[in-house]
Structures are given as C-alpha cells and as structure tokens.
Amino acid sequence: MATVKIRNVVLGEGLPKIAVPNVGKTREEIISAAKEIIQAEPDLMEWRIDYFEAGINDFVELKKVAQELRKVMEETPILITFRTKNEGGVLSLPEERYLSLLNQIIVNRLGDAVDIELFHDEDTVKRLVKVAHQYNVIVVMSNHDFDKVPSKDIIEFRLKKMAELGADIPKFACMPHSSMDVLTLLMATTVVNETISNPIITMAMGDLGKVSRIAGQVFGSSLSFGAVGQTSAPGQLSISDLRHAEKYLELH
Numbered sequence: 001m002a003t004v005k006i007r008n009v010v011l012g013e014g015l016p017k018i019a020v021p022n023v024g025k026t027r028e029e030i031i032s033a034a035k036e037i038i039q040a041e042p043d044l045m046e047w048r049i050d051y052f053e054a055g056i057n058d059f060v061e062l063k064k065v066a067q068e069l070r071k072v073m074e075e076t077p078i079l080i081t082f083r084t085k086n087e088g089g090v091l092s093l094p095e096e097r098y099l100s101l102l103n104q105i106i107v108n109r110l111g112d113a114v115d116i117e118l119f120h121d122e123d124t125v126k127r128l129v130k131v132a133h134q135y136n137v138i139v140v141m142s143n144h145d146f147d148k149v150p151s152k153d154i155i156e157f158r159l160k161k162m163a164e165l166g167a168d169i170p171k172f173a174c175m176p177h178s179s180m181d182v183l184t185l186l187m188a189t190t191v192v193n194e195t196i197s198n199p200i201i202t203m204a205m206g207d208l209g210k211v212s213r214i215a216g217q218v219f220g221s222s223l224s225f226g227a228v229g230q231t232s233a234p235g236q237l238s239i240s241d242l243r244h245a246e247k248y249l250e251l252h
C-alpha cells in the first residue's frame with residue numbers, strides 16, 4: 001500500500017494514526033483546546049471550523065486563528081475540516097461559499113491537509129484537489145452517512161471514486177444499526193484497502209461501531225479519531241482509550 005505523509009506523520013503503515021478534533025466555538029476555546037490536545041500527543045489535530053461561526057464569517061479572523069494554532073501545535077499536522085450540515089456538521093453554508101472557503105483555505109495554506117466532501121460539484125472538487133496539490137496540501141476526501149450503512153458495493157464505489165478524483169486519502173463514516181452493518185463496513189474497508197493504493201479511513205459510528213474505530217490495522221483503516229474532552233461524532237473514544245485499544249490489537 002502506498003503511504004501518505006502529512007508533515008512527519010505517515011499514514012498507511014504501522015498502527016492507525018490518531019487525529020483529535022478541535023471543536024472550539026470561539027478563538028479562546030479553540031486555542032485552549034489546542035493547548036490541551038498537544039499535551040495528549042496525537043498524530044494530527046483536526047480543526048473542525050464548522051464550529052467556529054465567527055471565523056467562517058470573517059476569513060481574516062480564520063487566518064489569524066490558524067496562524068496561532070500553527071504555533072501552539074508545533075510540528076503536529078493540522079487537518080482542516082468544514083463539515084457541512086448535510087453530513088453531520090454544525091453550520092450550513094451555501095454550496096458556492098463552501099467551495100470558495102475551501103479554495104481560500106488551500107491557497108492560504110491554513111493547514112497541512114484539508115477535508116473535501118465527495119458530494120459536491122465534481123468539476124469543482126477536481127479543481128480543488130489540483131489546487132491543493134499545487135499548494136502542497138494533502139486531500140482527505142470524505143463522505144458521511146449518519147442514518148445508515150449503505151451496501152458494500154456503494155461504500156466501495158464511493159471510496160474508489162474519491163481516489164479517482166485525486167484524493168490522497170479517501171474517508172467514509174456511517175451509522176450502523178446491527179452487527180451485520182458493522183461487518184459490511186469492515187468488509188468494504190478490507191476490499192478497498194486491497195484494491196487501491198491510497199491509505200483509506202473508515203469508521204462505523206455509535207456504540208456498535210466502536211470496534212471499527214480500534215481495529216483499523218486489522219481491516220485497513222489508516223487513521224481513527226479520538227477525543228480530548230468533547231467528541232465530534234458518536235462513538236468516538238478518548239485518545240487514551242483509543243491508543244491502548246489499538247496497541248492491544250497491534251499486528252506483529
């Protein structure tokens with residue numbers, strides 16, 4: 001499997017890496033969360049900017065906070081995510097504003113990696129991926145189903161489609177209602193991981209899905225989200241529980 005490097009962190013080899021979401025709503029909350037997060041020594045921090053309304057309405061403010069975060073996080077890579085409301089995020093943004101915000105984030109290099117959702121205008125998504133690569137920003141492409149787990153074929157199709165669109169790291173999250181649903185997600189993960197050369201990220205949410213969050217090395221998911229304080233999705237473990245669980249399941 002090909003690996004992807006974000007700063008000094010390599011996805012696609014060894015234990016799944018751990019990203020901690022920063023869900024601060026104000027500049028103060030964001031900076032103080034970052035100070036706590038770095039103490040927990042994650043591999044990455046995900047800045048969920050859809051929680052930061054003032055920054056979404058004022059790019060100068062967003063950039064200022066991004067620069068402060070860079071200092072606080074030192075060499076820890078920062079993934080910037082605006083999760084749209086349709087896919088489980090906090091703020092809703094008209095389509096054009098979402099896409100132009102991502103473009104601004106990329107060309108100003110506010111983070112080392114950016115989350116681009118799959119389900120937006122395909123040509124624009126492709127263009128954003130190109131711009132990201134020109135600016136040396138890694139693309140995590142994502143899709144979330146907070147209601148259900150789609151069929152194995154659909155999950156596989158979406159993850160492969162993301163790779164075709166140029167994503168460095170395809171990502172898929174879904175909500176299981178049975179253990180069979182979790183197996184569907186894990187099966188699709190294993191198959192795609194063996195088919196495409198990109199590292200991928202998958203998870204099933206909620207309590208049923210916790211097993212998928214800790215067993216990424218077995219089934220082929222290269223990163224898991226763990227919380228320091230507030231979680232950003234159902235079923236997320238704390239970073240320390242996640243780290244212990246991953247270690248316990250480590251393949252030698």
Ligand SMILES: O=C1C[C@@](O)(C(=O)O)C[C@@H](O)[C@@H]1O
Nearest residue numbers: 021081173205225232233236
């Ligand atoms: O896409 C994801 C995954 C996630 O939804 C989870 O289930 O852990 C958490 C989000 O913050 C992140 O953007």
